[in-house]
Amino acid sequence: MDVTPDNRAEEIEEYRPVDSRQRTSVRRMLSGAAARRRRRVAIQRAVFFLFRSAAGINGLALAVIVFFMAANGWRAVTWTFLTQPPTDSMTKGGILPCIVGTICLSLGAILVAFPIGVASAIYLNEYARPGRILRIIRLGINNLAGVPSVVFGLFGLAFFVIYLKFGVSLLAGVLTLGAMSLPVIIGSAEEALKAVPDTYREASLGLGATKLQTILRVVLPAAMPGILTGGILGISRAAGETAPIMFTAAVFFTPNLPRSIFNEIMALPYHIYVLATAGTEIEKTRPLQYGTSLVLIALVLGMNLIAIVYRSHLRRRMG
Amino acid sequence: MINRQLSERWMHHFFLVVATASITVLLMITLFLFMEGLPIFKTVSVQDFIFGKYWYPTSDPPDFGIFPLILGSVFVTLISAAISIPLGVMTAVYLAEIASARLRELVKPVVELLAALPSVVIGFFGMVLVAPILQDIFNIATGLNLFNASLMLAFMSIPTICSISEDAIYSVPTSLKEASLALGATQLETIVRVVLPASISGISTAVILGMSRAIGETMVVLMVAGGAAMIPSSIFDPVRPLPASIAAEMAEAPFRGDHYYALFATGIVLFLFTFAFNLVADHIAHKYRQVGEGTL
Numbered sequence: 001m002d003v004t005p006d007n008r009a010e011e012i013e014e015y016r017p018v019d020s021r022q023r024t025s026v027r028r029m030l031s032g033a034a035a036r037r038r039r040r041v042a043i044q045r046a047v048f049f050l051f052r053s054a055a056g057i058n059g060l061a062l063a064v065i066v067f068f069m070a071a072n073g074w075r076a077v078t079w080t081f082l083t084q085p086p087t088d089s090m091t092k093g094g095i096l097p098c099i100v101g102t103i104c105l106s107l108g109a110i111l112v113a114f115p116i117g118v119a120s121a122i123y124l125n126e127y128a129r130p131g132r133i134l135r136i137i138r139l140g141i142n143n144l145a146g147v148p149s150v151v152f153g154l155f156g157l158a159f160f161v162i163y164l165k166f167g168v169s170l171l172a173g174v175l176t177l178g179a180m181s182l183p184v185i186i187g188s189a190e191e192a193l194k195a196v197p198d199t200y201r202e203a204s205l206g207l208g209a210t211k212l213q214t215i216l217r218v219v220l221p222a223a224m225p226g227i228l229t230g231g232i233l234g235i236s237r238a239a240g241e242t243a244p245i246m247f248t249a250a251v252f253f254t255p256n257l258p259r260s261i262f263n264e265i266m267a268l269p270y271h272i273y274v275l276a277t278a279g280t281e282i283e284k285t286r287p288l289q290y291g292t293s294l295v296l297i298a299l300v301l302g303m304n305l306i307a308i309v310y311r312s313h314l315r316r317r318m319g
Numbered sequence: 320m321i322n323r324q325l326s327e328r329w330m331h332h333f334f335l336v337v338a339t340a341s342i343t344v345l346l347m348i349t350l351f352l353f354m355e356g357l358p359i360f361k362t363v364s365v366q367d368f369i370f371g372k373y374w375y376p377t378s379d380p381p382d383f384g385i386f387p388l389i390l391g392s393v394f395v396t397l398i399s400a401a402i403s404i405p406l407g408v409m410t411a412v413y414l415a416e417i418a419s420a421r422l423r424e425l426v427k428p429v430v431e432l433l434a435a436l437p438s439v440v441i442g443f444f445g446m447v448l449v450a451p452i453l454q455d456i457f458n459i460a461t462g463l464n465l466f467n468a469s470l471m472l473a474f475m476s477i478p479t480i481c482s483i484s485e486d487a488i489y490s491v492p493t494s495l496k497e498a499s500l501a502l503g504a505t506q507l508e509t510i511v512r513v514v515l516p517a518s519i520s521g522i523s524t525a526v527i528l529g530m531s532r533a534i535g536e537t538m539v540v541l542m543v544a545g546g547a548a549m550i551p552s553s554i555f556d557p558v559r560p561l562p563a564s565i566a567a568e569m570a571e572a573p574f575r576g577d578h579y580y581a582l583f584a585t586g587i588v589l590f591l592f593t594f595a596f597n598l599v600a601d602h603i604a605h606k607y608r609q610v611g612e613g614t615l
Contacts, residue, residue: 040505040507040508041505043507044505044506044507044508047507048417048506048507050409051409051410051412051413051417052413052417054405054406054409054410054413055409055410055413055414055418055426057406058406058410058426058429058430058433058474058477058478058481059426059429061433061474062429062432062433062436065436065440065441065444068444068448069440069444116337116340119333119334119337119338120334120337120338120340120341122334123334123335123337123338124338126334127331127334127335128335128338133335136342137338137339137341137342139601140339140341140342140345141341142597142600142601143345143594143597143598143601144341144342144344144345146528146531146532146535146593146594146596146597147345147348147535147590147593148534148535148536148537148562148589148590148593149438149535149536149537150535150537150562150565150566150586150589151348151352151535151586151589151590151593152348153565153566153569154351154352154355154565154569154582154583154586155347155348155351155352157569158351158352158354158355158583159347159351163351179344182340182341182344183341186341210323210327211327211330212326212327212330233435236435237435239437240435240436240437240438240439240440241437241438242437242438242439242537242538243438243537243538243562243566246566246569246570247569247570269437269439269440269538270439272439272440272443273439273442273443273538273541273542276443276446276447276542277446277541277542286447289443289447293440293443296437296439296440297436297437297440300435300436300437301432301435301436304431304432304435305428305432308428308431308432312424
């Protein structure tokens, strides 16, 4: 039925409560709506509780893992533990070579990945125009980010260790981890470059600077804190990786600290794996395993916390 | 002036060349995987390799069938996805839609720190704490099994799923939500009927990338999955997913012997799995890109 002003008036007339019986039915209708509303809100409250719990479970998992390692490991972490090499076929002593090895590996990986990653990000954000080239480059980065860590290990073994004849060495591990960190660095550097307001670029170009000058003297300095934060995250990621260095850099045991980039090394994550699975005295060396895990967690989460705090500080300053 | 323009053009090319480094690395990975992996197919046919039911690389004569390993990977990934998808997406919804700004500032770093935990530590945790507990509760022979590995992997893929989903949910235009709320929908109804449908492409991408992360994760399955190269019949059976097999055996495989080639070929299969996952994710992200109100 078409609603014209006339018959709408009729309708309203029809529904106007005329006697008390009709009035109660309207009231019932309204109270029904209120009840439904209450039910909908109750459902919402229940479901939101589920959502909140899901978020809580993440926090719980993190807390349980960190607390478990800390509670079991803190006794093992002594000054000697941090400053001595392992002794008695790795059933006693410390983890100094592993700490040094991991620091060398992760810093080296960033030295390789940082310049390439930042330059890639500059191209993507400052030079590239939408089109096929950009699409292919992005596809490459996304897929590189998705390559499993053990496949990076295979690649490092085939290319750096065997083909380029670096042998199992710090250098091979650094390059493998560097290739792996590349997408992380590119991603964070791009985000940092994007956050630089276009007015900065326009002001610089307007003053007669070339594009390169603008990038080097205006855009990069403004983006640098964000880029560095990404670098810290990259280091921490590289420090925790095991599979890429298993075939390329790390060995069960070497008494010496690395003296050249062609030395094989020990590393914290691989040391945990070896002690926990391959040793002859797995139960006896548990304290060492907990201690090493605690040191690795402290190293990795510490760097992440620094990056997170620094970043939120930056955001607050910019926002 | 001409000089300056010339050097500008050179710089453009320089940055372009550097930016192709990622693709170069990707191509090199492909090249070397195939170079070291393909020779196995002189000994075994592709079909026998992929669908062969027995993986006894060191017996005489050796069997190179990775079907149990593939199934191990697939099951571990699916079960971990069943845990990580609901948890990850719900956390993302909580962060983007429900949490107050202050709680958000607190929970987001927690998810990031969870992502930062080294996989070897999570594997170790699964070995020493979760495995004995599972063994007691379910009264099973070993706590190192399919279920334990899936559980540990779930917590490794939750951060991936959560952060990408959150970005997608967060970028749903406010006007859509306001329209729904103005029509009398509750916040939950708005989330379920408006926000989630609008961000479904981003959430799908997140889920696929999360699963891709789970299938490629090595240390956790190496330490926790139990390592038996057989087709599992229950979720408490030990399995040996593809990455675990590669990582565990590469050290003892004779250089450029059949076992070595077979492990590289296993790497090819794993690489193709994740490559396919990533291509699908990329395709969804581009085809169903959410741009603004106009596209919905």
